[in-house]
Amino acid sequence: MRNIATATAALLGLLTARPSDRLSAQSLRVPYQTFTLPNGLQVLLHEDHSVPLVAVNMWYHVGSADEKPGRTGFAHLFEHIMFMGSQHVPTGEFDKLLEATGGDNNASTAEDRTNYYEDAPSNVLALMLWLDSDRMGFLLPEITAEKVDVQRGVVQNERRQSYENRPYGLAEENILQRLYPPEHPYHWPVIGSMADLQAATLDDVRGFFRSYYTPNNATLAIAGDITPRDARQLVERYFGEIPRGPAVTRTPPPAVTLGTDIYATLEDRVQVPRVYDAWHSMKAFADGDATLDVLANVLAGGRSSRLYKRLVYELQIATDVVAFQDGGRIDGKFELWATARPGHDLSELERVIDEEVRKLALAGPTPREVERAQNTFEAQFLSRMERVGGFGGKADQLNFYNYFVGTPDYFQKDLDRYRKVTAVDVQGAVRRYLVDAHRVVLSVVPQGKPELAVKQGVTP
Amino acid sequence: MKTAGLGGGVVAVLLGATSLAAQAVDRAKPPALPPPPALKLPAVQTAALANGLELAVVEMHKVPVVDVQLVLDAGAARDPVDLPGLATFTATMLQQGAGRRGALEIADEAAFLGAQLNTAASYDAATVSLHVPKRRLEPALDLLADLVLRPTFADSEVVRQRELRRAQIVQLGDNPVAMAGIAFPAIVFGRAHPYGRPLNGTEASTTVLSRDRVTEFYRASYRPNAARILIVGDVTLAAARRLLTARLGAWERGSVPALPGAGAPAPASRAVYLVDKPGAAQSVIRIGHVGVARTTPDYFALQVLNTILGGSFTSRLNQNLRETHGYTYGAFSQFTAGRLAGPFVASASVVTAKTDSSLIEFLKELRRIRDEAVPDAELAKAKAYITLGLPADFETTAAAAARFRELLVYGLPLDYFAHYAERINTVTAADVQRVARQYIDPDHFDIVIVGDKSQIEAGIKALNEGPIVYRDLWGQDVK
Numbered sequence: 001m002r003n004i005a006t007a008t009a010a011l012l013g014l015l016t017a018r019p020s021d022r023l024s025a026q027s028l029r030v031p032y033q034t035f036t037l038p039n040g041l042q043v044l045l046h047e048d049h050s051v052p053l054v055a056v057n058m059w060y061h062v063g064s065a066d067e068k069p070g071r072t073g074f075a076h077l078f079e080h081i082m083f084m085g086s087q088h089v090p091t092g093e094f095d096k097l098l099e100a101t102g103g104d105n106n107a108s109t110a111e112d113r114t115n116y117y118e119d120a121p122s123n124v125l126a127l128m129l130w131l132d133s134d135r136m137g138f139l140l141p142e143i144t145a146e147k148v149d150v151q152r153g154v155v156q157n158e159r160r161q162s163y164e165n166r167p168y169g170l171a172e173e174n175i176l177q178r179l180y181p182p183e184h185p186y187h188w189p190v191i192g193s194m195a196d197l198q199a200a201t202l203d204d205v206r207g208f209f210r211s212y213y214t215p216n217n218a219t220l221a222i223a224g225d226i227t228p229r230d231a232r233q234l235v236e237r238y239f240g241e242i243p244r245g246p247a248v249t250r251t252p253p254p255a256v257t258l259g260t261d262i263y264a265t266l267e268d269r270v271q272v273p274r275v276y277d278a279w280h281s282m283k284a285f286a287d288g289d290a291t292l293d294v295l296a297n298v299l300a301g302g303r304s305s306r307l308y309k310r311l312v313y314e315l316q317i318a319t320d321v322v323a324f325q326d327g328g329r330i331d332g333k334f335e336l337w338a339t340a341r342p343g344h345d346l347s348e349l350e351r352v353i354d355e356e357v358r359k360l361a362l363a364g365p366t367p368r369e370v371e372r373a374q375n376t377f378e379a380q381f382l383s384r385m386e387r388v389g390g391f392g393g394k395a396d397q398l399n400f401y402n403y404f405v406g407t408p409d410y411f412q413k414d415l416d417r418y419r420k421v422t423a424v425d426v427q428g429a430v431r432r433y434l435v436d437a438h439r440v441v442l443s444v445v446p447q448g449k450p451e452l453a454v455k456q457g458v459t460p
Numbered sequence: 461m462k463t464a465g466l467g468g469g470v471v472a473v474l475l476g477a478t479s480l481a482a483q484a485v486d487r488a489k490p491p492a493l494p495p496p497p498a499l500k501l502p503a504v505q506t507a508a509l510a511n512g513l514e515l516a517v518v519e520m521h522k523v524p525v526v527d528v529q530l531v532l533d534a535g536a537a538r539d540p541v542d543l544p545g546l547a548t549f550t551a552t553m554l555q556q557g558a559g560r561r562g563a564l565e566i567a568d569e570a571a572f573l574g575a576q577l578n579t580a581a582s583y584d585a586a587t588v589s590l591h592v593p594k595r596r597l598e599p600a601l602d603l604l605a606d607l608v609l610r611p612t613f614a615d616s617e618v619v620r621q622r623e624l625r626r627a628q629i630v631q632l633g634d635n636p637v638a639m640a641g642i643a644f645p646a647i648v649f650g651r652a653h654p655y656g657r658p659l660n661g662t663e664a665s666t667t668v669l670s671r672d673r674v675t676e677f678y679r680a681s682y683r684p685n686a687a688r689i690l691i692v693g694d695v696t697l698a699a700a701r702r703l704l705t706a707r708l709g710a711w712e713r714g715s716v717p718a719l720p721g722a723g724a725p726a727p728a729s730r731a732v733y734l735v736d737k738p739g740a741a742q743s744v745i746r747i748g749h750v751g752v753a754r755t756t757p758d759y760f761a762l763q764v765l766n767t768i769l770g771g772s773f774t775s776r777l778n779q780n781l782r783e784t785h786g787y788t789y790g791a792f793s794q795f796t797a798g799r800l801a802g803p804f805v806a807s808a809s810v811v812t813a814k815t816d817s818s819l820i821e822f823l824k825e826l827r828r829i830r831d832e833a834v835p836d837a838e839l840a841k842a843k844a845y846i847t848l849g850l851p852a853d854f855e856t857t858a859a860a861a862a863r864f865r866e867l868l869v870y871g872l873p874l875d876y877f878a879h880y881a882e883r884i885n886t887v888t889a890a891d892v893q894r895v896a897r898q899y900i901d902p903d904h905f906d907i908v909i910v911g912d913k914s915q916i917e918a919g920i921k922a923l924n925e926g927p928i929v930y931r932d933l934w935g936q937d938v939k
Contacts, residue, residue, distance in 0.1 A: 050522045051855045052497035088487040092783065095774045097490055100841040102848020121848055126491040134487060153786020153811075157742070161789045161809045164741040167634040225497070237485055269739050270634045272627070303567035313564065316620065319627045341627040372572045379574025379593050385523045386856035 028385070028411040030394055033228050039244040040216025043235050044398045044408050046223040048388050054224035055389030056118045056128045058136075059399040061219075061248065062212035063112045064192070065185030065330060073155065073192015074200055076109035078208050080151040082116065083107075087138035091147065094131055101127060108391060109190055112329040113403060115396060119389030122225035129238040136218070137242035139209055145202045152197055159191050167270045168444050171337075175278045178262045178440045179333060184253050186331055214245025219402055223395035224388040252330060256280065258438035265443045265453040272319075273452040274339040275346040276442040277353065281334040281433050284327035284404050290417040291429045292325035292334055297373035298365045298426065299323045299356065300336065304372070306356050307338065315352065317344040329404065334433060345451070346443050347458040361435045364427030377418050381411070496848050499881065502860065504874040505697040509705055511713050512685030516874060517700045518692040518864060520857055524594035526693035527857040528601070530608065531868045533716055534586035534681035537654040537799065545661020547581040549621065549669055550677045554579045554588065556617035559606035563617055566603065575600040579607065583655055584799045585869045586682075591858060594694045598703065605707035608682065618671045625666050632933065636737050636744045636910045637809065639933040643735050644746040644908045646935025648803050653722050655802060662934060684708065686716035688868045693857040724750040724801050727904035730926040735933055736913040742788075743815040743911030744807075747822055749904050751804035754797040754870040760883045761891040762795050762899065767842040768892065769793050769829050770806055774841070776825045777806060785821065787814045795899070799870065804899060812912055816919030823902060823925065830896045833889045847881035 032046045064075045085091035098105055103120030118128040163169035173189040180187040220239070222231050257280055282288050300307045300323035311318035321338040338349050387393040401410035443453030507515045536547040555577070556563040570577040575592040577600070588608055592600040632638050642658050649656030661669070689708075691700045727749055752762065763771075770777035770793025781791035791808035806826060810818040854860045854877075867876050907926065909916065910933075921928060930938040 051851055052500070053851055053855060088489075092774070092779070096841060099772055099774050099845040101493065102496065102844055102850075102852075104849065104852070119852060121496045121851060123494045123496050127493055130487070130491050138487070150783065150786045154782055154789060157787065157809070157811055158789040160741040160811060165636055165744075165809065167631070241485060271630055272634075302571055304564055304571050309564060312624070313620070316623060319624060319631065339631075341623075342630050368572070372568065375574040376571050379525075379576075379591075379596075382523060382574075382593055383525055383591065383856075383858070386525065386858075388855070389852075 028381070028415060030385075030398060030409045030411055032398060032408050034408065035232065037215060037236065037240055039240070039242055040214070041239050041242070042219040042402075043232070044219065044221040044402060045226065045228045045231050046221070046388075046394060046398060047226060047228065048223060048394065049225050051388075052122045052225045053388060054120060054122045054125050054128070054222065054226055055393055055395040056125070056132060057221040057223070057389070057393075057395035057399055058116045058132055059219045059221075059403055060114045060116075060213060061112075061217050061403060063110050063114055064188065064190040065111045065328075066212065066250075067185075067188070067192070070196055071192075071200060071204060072188040072196040073159075073190070074196070074204060074208065075114060076190055076192065077151060077155050077197060077200055078205060079107050079109045079114050079116075080155055081143060081148060081205055082135050082139065084147040084151060085142040086134040087141040089131060089134050089142075091142065094135075097127060097131065098124075103128070106391070110328075111186060111190060115391075115399065117389060117391070117396065125222070125226065125231065126234055129234050132220075133238035133242065136213060136215065136239070139213065140206060143202070143205055148200065148202055148205060152200065156194060156197055159194065159197070163191060168268060168274050170266065170268065171274070171276055171442060171444050174264060174266050175276055175335070175440055175442050178264060178442070179258070179278055179280065180256060180331075184256055186328065210245065212248060215239060215242050216244050217248050219399055221395040221398045221402075221408075223393070223398065256331065258440070261438045261456075262440045263443075263454065263456050264440065265445060265450055267447045267450070268444050270444065270446055272340050272342055273346050273443060273445040273449070274337055275349050275353075275454055276335065276337040276440075276444070277350075278333050278335045278440045278442070279434055279437050281325055281332040282327060283329060283332050286327065286332070288429050288433070289325060289327045289332065291421050291425045292433065293377065294370060294373045294418065294421045295360075295426050295429055296323040296325050296334070297376060298360070298369045301373060301376065306360070307353060310352050310356060311338055311349060317341055317348050317352070340452070346445070346454045350441070350454045350458055357430060357434050361427065361430045364423045367423055370421060370423050370426060374418050374421070378415070381415060497851070499850055501854060501877050504864065506874065507697060507701050509684065509709055511709065511711055513704070513708055513711065514688045515701060515704060516688065516690045516864065516868065517695065517697040518690070518860060519696060520692060520860065521694050523857075524694045525857055526590075526592055526594050526597050526691060526695050527861040528590040528592075528604065529690040529861050529865045529868075530588040530604070531688050531690065531865060532586040532588070532682055533686040533719070534677070535581050535584045536657070536659050537583045537719060537722075538677070538681060539654060539657060541652075542665070543661070543668065543673060544657035544665050545625075545659070546669070546673060546677050547586060548660050549625070550674050551579040551581040551586045551588075552621055553613055553618065553674050554607040554611045556621060557612035557614050559610045561606065566607070569603055570600070573600050573603070575603070577603060577607075581659070583659065587865075597695070601703055601707050609708070609711050611678065613671050613674050613678070615671050618669065618674060622666055622669045625660065626663065629660070629663050629666060636740055636742070639735055639737065640744040640746050640908060640910045643733070643910065643931060643933050643935045644748070644805065644906070645803060647733050647906050647908055647931065648749055650725050653725060654720075655798065655800065656935075658934070679714070681716055683714040683716050684711045685713045690861060690864055690868055692861040692864065719799060722800055727901065728906070730903055730905045730907070732907045732909065732920055732926050732928045733931045733935075734913055734917065734920070734928055735908065735910040735931050736938075737910050738912055738914065740910070740912045741812060742809040743812055743818075743909050743916055744809050745815070745818060745822065746805050746807050746908040747826070747905050748803050748805035749901060749906055750801050751795045751899060752797050753799065753801045754872075756797065758895050758899070759797065761887045761895045762797075763846060764839070764842050764884060764887045765829070765892045765895050766793055766795055767846055768834055768838055769825065772842070772845055776829070777808070777822070780821050780825055781808055781810065781818060785814070785817070787811060787818045787821070791822075812915050815909065815911060815916040816923055819907070819920065819923060819925065826900055826905075827902055830893070830900060830902075834892050836889065839889050839892065843884050843887065847884050850877065850881060
């Protein structure tokens with residue numbers, strides 16, 4: 001992400017908090033028109049005249065999963081370079097021109113996709129499309145090794161700020177390394193390694209641009225105060241002449257499972273330890289994906305959840321607990337973590353976590369727990385209908401559904417997935433994906449305190 | 461709106477039958493744009509309950525959701541000197557048992573309703589807020605009313621939350637950004653001023669939090685005549701008044717003492733306050749001093765000034781430290797304008813090895829904005845960014861509620877935003893320079909750095925920008 005938060009946060013925010021709604025089914029329709037330019041650029045248009053704003057949202061179907069060995073973090077570095085100017089837009093002008101119209105913009109990179117948005121008053125659409133088309137069609141003449149160096153420095157500082165200088169910030173990359181084998185595209189984090197970021201060259205930029213930043217590998221969603229006919233004409237005008245690129249082909253990696261539990265310990269500059277459990281689950285929208293979202297909510301969604309109640313409220317051995325299902329295009333994982341209070345070790349926490357997981361496997365959640373989770377998701381979903389732009393606004397969601405399920409207006413269907421989840425489904429999923437499966441158990445402990453880590457065999 | 465190339469010519473072309481795609485694309489310069497749409501603000505309607513509770517309603521009917529903000533004059537500026545953290549703790553305690561429900565039952569009920577129910581306190585106000593689908597509004601308001609009128613403050617729950625807070629305070633020391641967030645105001649304001657005391661208290665103050673102190677604070681400051689409630693969303697004024705009268709009508713008035721005044725401390729000479737964080741990958745920098753109150757007549761000029769200096773992506777600080785030098789992921793500045801004069805701060809997290817170079821660039825920009833008048837194009841861009849960006853602030857119920865809430869907390873007129881753009885647009889380059897000279901004072905900067913002392917101290921010393929003083933995360937002297 002360019003301005004705020006982190007690639008990981010973007011991923012969690014955009015890909016795992018997928019909500020749903022049963023409260024007002026009619027409001028869950030997002031009518032759209034679609035067309036594809038001869039060069040392969042797919043376009044989605046959605047009218048919403050409630051506020052005089054327009055959102056332009058471009059998804060390039062490329063992410064960190066497409067990176068080559070030795071170049072981890074490159075998709076995200078490239079995202080930054082997309083703001084360094086293009087042939088007709090000198091460096092720095094992209095942001096200056098937009099701000100001068102009252103507009104804002106940002107971008108984020110995840111494993112499977114990179115998204116860019118501009119939000120502005122509705123009179124600005126032509127400028128937004130001119131800017132976005134120029135960097136799609138004419139980026140390379142403006143990019144030099146010096147400009148790559150500047151953004152390399154920025155991104156390395158993003159890594160420092162969001163991962164290295166943040167407590168527990170290196171946990172995620174330690175989990176991925178163990179959950180996926182080295183040749184798997186989810187083996188490394190979106191932010192990449194310092195050394196690989198250092199190694200990236202101008203030639204890498206050229207190659208990546210030519211392979212992936214093509215109209216036929218992108219989808220453009222425009223939502224807000226627009227007239228579809230005018231918007232279409234502007235899109236044709238600015239994007240029509242950009243040549244089609246090579247087709248992007250990918251060989252899906254073989255499915256991976258863990259043959260055994262993997263225990264690991266990471267020493268960090270922290271005063272209290274935190275335990276992470278991670279299991280392989282399933283890709284986004286696969287069977288069980290919504291069920292695991294409900295499970296995560298039952299286990300750790302707020303103060304009424306089972307693990308919060310046991311660990312934080314009753315036993316008072318932890319300060320917090322978090323769980324989430326994180327499904328991508330290729331694979332997914334279910335993750336859970338809890339932070340110990342001073343004086344408590346991670347084996348204590350892990351015993352309780354396992355106890356609660358087993359209880360759910362034996363008896364399942366109560367109907368109220370399932371309904372509560374569904375209601376929570378539904379309400380979140382409804383609130384996401386309020387905004388056309390930004391991360392998670394309607395334009396971004398149209399692109400999300402289009403890319404992951406091939407149906408932009410999938411809002412209602414997505415809701416239906418959550419509605420269908422039953423207590424029995426949750427119980428079955430706990431058994432299959434957690435209890436009967438192997439996991440990575442990562443203990444993050446204060447430096448010099450490995451004895452606080454989870455001890456193998458601490459639970460049956 | 462003052463950008464070169466803005467004009468009305470394109471409208472006719474857009475509406476014409478000619479295919480734009482068929483025309484040659486002129487990429488050489490940005491397209492001319494039609495004039496910006498007029499700002500249409502949702503209206504604010506008001507009413508008052510018999511007990512003095514003032515109600516403001518903003519109707520937004522696009523999506524069936526409602527956002528409620530009950531703002532109470534019960535912020536941390538009222539914390540007793542010996543008990544920083546009491547206001548935020550009291551707000552937390554509202555959720556730990558109220559009416560017939562215990563802590564977990566309250567959380568369960570809110571989640572079941574799909575309601576985000578939060579209680580919090582800043583220095584200037586306490587807030588009980590609710591974001592909920594319209595059809596669950598009534599039971600959610602029942603819950604809110606329980607929290608506000610019938611909190612139980614059970615001893616066992618006070619102890620439980622106190623222990624949780626103690627554990628969280630330990631964790632603060634692991635996070636350099638959180639450390640800077642406490643050390644900077646403590647150093648700028650000192651412990652004698654409310655804004656200098658940590659919002660969530662200290663280890664020592666947390667230890668003595670008790671049911672009696674919480675109850676006493678609640679009784680004194682949670683009163684309808686010292687509160688205002690804002691409802692934004694799919695609801696009408698009549699319905700809102702009916703729903704609130706039924707639930708909050710019995711809330712008893714009380715005499716809430718005036719907010720204790722606090723003079724800003726005398727400015728100290730520029731110094732560098734170093735908070736050691738061995739092994740830190742970055743140095744967290746905060747530079748500033750006491751700034752302005754929200755009611756300052758210079759507010760609009762300061763908004764323009766800050767947008768240029770460090771309040772936008774293209775601001776000078778971000779362009780210099782991030783886009784030119786790559787020292788940081790982002791550099792910003794802010795005037796936090798409170799009920800009392802709050803801090804001015806310029807901030808960034810910079811790579812450890814460039815801590816001294818970053819300070820040079822910070823100080824260069826902070827001096828330049830005073831010494832030179834801002835060029836016209838830069839001024840116009842900042843004003844346009846602020847004024848033309850306003851509609852986006854009123855797109856969602858939560859965003860609109862955040863803007864209107866500000867008016868309630870600071871006692872500003874409810875038609876404030878109708879005149880906002882006009883007041884920004886009258887700001888001149890001379891105004892910007894005048895407020896820069898008046899409110900940014902490099903001779904009296906407190907420069908707070910949380911970083912690895914062994915790596916950064918020599919470079920900072922060599923800059924000769926002031927003495928180096930060693931402090932801990934609480935802003936206190938390190939022996």
